[in-house]
Amino acid sequence: MLWACLRFPxxxxxxxxxxxxxxxxxALLDHRTRQRLxxxxxAEATTHGVRRGQxxxxxxxxxxxxxxxxxxPDAEGRLLAxxxxxxxxxxxxxxxxxxxxxxxxxxxxxxxFDGWPVLAERLRSGLAAQxxxxxxxxxxxxxxxxxxxAHADGMVLPEREGVRRMLGALPLxxxxxxxxxxxxLHAMGFRRLEEVFRLPRPELTRRIGREGVxxxxxxxxxxxxxxxxxxxxxxxxxxxxxxxxxxxSQPLLFPLRRLTRALANLLAARDGGVQxxxxxxxxxxxxSTRVVVAMAAPQRDAERLFELARTRLERVTLPAxxxxxxxxxxxxxxxxxxxxxxxxxxxxxxxxxPALDERLRARLGDAALRQxxxxxxxxxxxxxxxxxxxxTVSLPRRRRPxxxxxxxxxxxxxxxAVLAGPExxxxxxxxxxxxxxxxxxVRTVHGQQAWAYLPPGTLDGWMLHGWFA
Numbered sequence: 167m168l169w170a171c172l173r174f175p176x177x178x179x180x181x182x183x184x185x186x187x188x189x190x191x192x193a194l195l196d197h198r199t200r201q202r203l204x205x206x207x208x209a210e211a212t213t214h215g216v217r218r219g220q221x222x223x224x225x226x227x228x229x230x231x232x233x234x235x236x237x238x239p240d241a242e243g244r245l246l247a248x249x250x251x252x253x254x255x256x257x258x259x260x261x262x263x264x265x266x267x268x269x270x271x272x273x274x275x276x277x278x279f280d281g282w283p284v285l286a287e288r289l290r291s292g293l294a295a296q297x298x299x300x301x302x303x304x305x306x307x308x309x310x311x312x313x314x315x316a317h318a319d320g321m322v323l324p325e326r327e328g329v330r331r332m333l334g335a336l337p338l339x340x341x342x343x344x345x346x347x348x349x350x351l352h353a354m355g356f357r358r359l360e361e362v363f364r365l366p367r368p369e370l371t372r373r374i375g376r377e378g379v380x381x382x383x384x385x386x387x388x389x390x391x392x393x394x395x396x397x398x399x400x401x402x403x404x405x406x407x408x409x410x411x412x413x414x415s416q417p418l419l420f421p422l423r424r425l426t427r428a429l430a431n432l433l434a435a436r437d438g439g440v441q442x443x444x445x446x447x448x449x450x451x452x453x454s455t456r457v458v459v460a461m462a463a464p465q466r467d468a469e470r471l472f473e474l475a476r477t478r479l480e481r482v483t484l485p486a487x488x489x490x491x492x493x494x495x496x497x498x499x500x501x502x503x504x505x506x507x508x509x510x511x512x513x514x515x516x517x518x519x520p521a522l523d524e525r526l527r528a529r530l531g532d533a534a535l536r537q538x539x540x541x542x543x544x545x546x547x548x549x550x551x552x553x554x555x556x557x558t559v560s561l562p563r564r565r566r567p568x569x570x571x572x573x574x575x576x577x578x579x580x581x582x583a584v585l586a587g588p589e590x591x592x593x594x595x596x597x598x599x600x601x602x603x604x605x606x607x608v609r610t611v612h613g614q615q616a617w618a619y620l621p622p623g624t625l626d627g628w629m630l631h632g633w634f635a
Contacts, residue, residue: 334360439464
């Protein structure tokens, strides 16, 4: 087995600043104390002298532009689960290690991803694209991977003895032992783990307790780690609340991108897609605005989901500034990628029809597009009608022009050549609008392909009825 550990040192910031992009010097307040103390500061705030444990007043005295948010453990837990959903595509056993770490067994995935270097690169590039700073380490022992990910980013030790040697060289303050235990061992003259490992077990237990001994056994692989496997939920519902009120659609794009990316991560974990989801915007006095985003077929690409949602949102006039945004997806059907021919030529950057249909509906509205549906009538002018948007239509097997004239008109001059035909159409005797025609596919003197007919048994009197593209 090979356990990979991902640590996310900026997860608390990402969760607290989910509604707006982090900009400038920022800090988080400790939610566990009544005093307003700094729990963490970003790099820019640190350059101004802001430090963990400072009072808010002292921090603002050092940096007047400091933006402060309280830590939100619930939001941090949701973000960690979102990252676990994304990691689920690389491992069948993913485990959360709150507050900001994930463990996953990747030994069974190495062959699938052509070895650890390729798998590690995919992990790092994917997380970097999502904007998550992280550290990564991998060993056969889950607890050891957690320790090394904190202080030895990039370390991978597949051999058990190599892990134990590296652990022995670690300073005690990097061992994962509680601070009080480390302080006590320092007072006894111990500085590195190898010195502690040499103690007889009864003596070691007396000095650091059973829990401390159990932890040392776990990082050396001498005791099993009980790691519950995380499972992706059956549906998606996530809400981002704002500190103030956001007016218009433009300020909503950043939290909207966060929500659609979280949905895409869950879909990747479930190997599923989404065909319909709802955006709910909360306003003052209990008012809300619902925006339904529907697609022609299940999708799971984060950028495509964001673009469709953004286009729908931009068409909505909000009655009041928004205080929160929620994305709700109840049905997550199985995602089946479209089948492609092995020798299909490479296409350009043009959109396929389903993507174009979704984009036009999102931008213009569902009622702006109408789809042709077939009618059981042989007369061309009565053989089709506008059907329900999104309905599936089976086109006739015979070749027919999609561009029919409002009514047939004399064709001048006569066709230059007959390409196919005749095709006899005789119908309508029961409703008083009898039609008897011989249809031909012809080429005009200008090189155009047209659909024209003659009265049965004649060779002149051409009537033009449609054009081929």
